[in-house]
Amino acid sequence: MxxxxxxxxxxxxxxxxxxxxxxxxxxxVPTDFGAAPSRVPCSLSGPxxxxxxxxxxxxxxxxxxxxxxVAVDRTVRVPDGTPDARxxxxxxxxxxxxxxxxxxxxxxxxxxxxxxxxxxxxxxxGPKDPEDALRLSTAPDRLPPYAxxxxxxxxxxSAATEGDxxxxxxxxxxxxxxxxxTDDVRNxxxxxxxxxSEVGAG
Numbered sequence: 001m002x003x004x005x006x007x008x009x010x011x012x013x014x015x016x017x018x019x020x021x022x023x024x025x026x027x028x029v030p031t032d033f034g035a036a037p038s039r040v041p042c043s044l045s046g047p048x049x050x051x052x053x054x055x056x057x058x059x060x061x062x063x064x065x066x067x068x069x070v071a072v073d074r075t076v077r078v079p080d081g082t083p084d085a086r087x088x089x090x091x092x093x094x095x096x097x098x099x100x101x102x103x104x105x106x107x108x109x110x111x112x113x114x115x116x117x118x119x120x121x122x123x124x125x126g127p128k129d130p131e132d133a134l135r136l137s138t139a140p141d142r143l144p145p146y147a148x149x150x151x152x153x154x155x156x157x158s159a160a161t162e163g164d165x166x167x168x169x170x171x172x173x174x175x176x177x178x179x180x181x182t183d184d185v186r187n188x189x190x191x192x193x194x195x196x197s198e199v200g201a202g
Contacts, residue, residue, distance in 0.1 A: 041111045042070055057091065061098045062153040062186070063112045064146055069153055069186045072107065074098045085124060085131075092122045092134055092160035099150055115146035129176060130199060132161060132168050139171025140179065149189035153181035168199050175199075 042065040056075030063072055076094030078087055099116035102108075117138075125133040134155065140148050156167040156179065170176040176199040184192040 041066055042068075044072075044106060044110050057094075057159060059091065059095060059098070059158055060154070061095055062150050063099075063103060063107065063114050064150065064189065065110070065112045067188065067190070069149060069189050070112070072103075072112070088160045089122060089124045089134070091158060092155060095154050095158060095160060096120045096122055096151070099154060114150065115144050116150050117143075117147065129170075130168060133170065133176050133199070134160065134168065135170055135172065137172065139174045140169050140177070142171070145191075145193065146189050148179075149181075149185050149194060152179040152194040153186060153189075156181040 056077040059074050059076050060071040061074050062069040064070075074095075076091050076098070078090050078094075082090060096116070099114055100118040100120060101114075103112045103114060119137075121137040123135045125131055126135065129135070136151075140151065143151065152167060152169075155161055155169070156165050157163055161167045165182075166178050166180045168176050168178050177196045178199050179194040179196050181194060182192075185194050
């Protein structure tokens, strides 16, 4: 081996040592950038839960996912020919039942949950109540903040109300209040309470 070859090998070894000292490793193949990113939270793929029943009125309920309320599709069964006043109560009760039900497996996997307790029932307005009022078996202010936000946002934009972003609610014999579902409530349901105003009896 001649002197030039020896000097070339020494230079190559020195260069490799310098690279290693700088934390740089020479490579002859493309680097592996790691596994594909995991599924985005709150993202549902494939058929939704609403497809579990092909009959009924299409509705949406708000479930908690991450720190926000997210609308998901559901259906509520309403008999044909039901009078409007009764229809509102049937839809409202169906929404309560859907909110209290455990989310489907795909929704759970995506991070969806609910805080609405089971056993809640709803009735229409009393004799002196406004016609758009709904009476719950438990007063709204006795529910946990997340559950109250879910109820208000679900009912306020449904066939059970006027669909103007608000709903008139009360407990048994309690004063009625009008609750609003705002962007702040949807984005921060645990800390931002639904704005309310007292509703006088008719």
